[in-house]
Amino acid sequence: MSDKTTHFGFETVPEAEKAGRVRGVFGNVASKYDVMNDAMSMGIHRIWKDAMMDWLAPRAGQKLLDVAGGTGDISFRFLKRAGSGHATVLDLTEPMLIEGRKRAEAEAMAASLDWVVGDAMALPFEDNTFDTYTISFGIRNVTRPQEALNEAFRVLRPGGRLMVLEFSQIPNDLMQKVYDLYSFNIIPQLGQLIANDRDSYQYLVESIRQFPDQETFLQMVRDAGFENAKYRNLSLGIACLHSGWKI
DSSP states (O other): OOOOEEEETTEEEEHHHHHHHHHHHHHHHGGGHHHHHHHHHTTHHHHHHHHHHHHHOOOTTEEEEEETOTTSHHHHHHHHHHSSEEEEEEESOHHHHHHHHHSHHHHHTGGGEEEEEOBTTBOSSOSSOEEEEEEESOGGGSSSHHHHHHHHHHHEEEEEEEEEEEEOOOSOHHHHHHHHHHHHHHHHHHHHHHHSOHHHHHHHHHHHHHSOOHHHHHHHHHHTTOEEEEEEEEGGGTEEEEEEEOO
16 A cells, blocks of 8 residues: 555545545536536636637547546537547546436437546556547546646557646736635535535635646646647636647
8 A cells, every 4th residue: 555645635645545535526516517617617617618629629530538528528529629530538437427428419429429437547548549638627636647647648649639628826816816715715605505515616626726837737748748738828827728749
């Protein structure tokens, strides 16, 4: 048993425990996950995901791996933009995938979708399999994010593209304080009201504060082997897109 520790929100826990705790969080909130995303962000998460697709520019026939893909938001957008292609949605938490399969888009795109329970740090796929790898608001929940990025590099084909959408940090102290006040005071209350689960959303808010800033994460993308790595802030840096290429 490893004695290494990691963070679970603001709590320090053994690395071996984190995946199970994360699975518990998302299992608890799966049925209300999409509703809560709209409530927490006032619908802005949809604009961020559309911005992700704009930069990604999906092309017909591409194969996507959407890690921590949950209820399929990114995969559905990808397939609509590409016109044709295939998306594999991988998530650690089966109840999230079950909710995704219930969505109307999933039924309409069933022939172009696979749903897989799996771990971002040990992907159950061969090397050089996918054209595109996305992970949206998921990599901060991975026990060792660098290993997830390394795995992304492994399963992408040469010429493949990585894109990460994640909450980040506002490069303005006053604006960050205002955002913190909203996050810590409002989001857990919304979680209690809508999902009957304050604790899970308290964790989600805390996990955002534990995630590396834009420049630190950019270096992690480069360390995994990706080239032409760049990032774009969204909504002043509340969220951020990181992009890299396997050359």
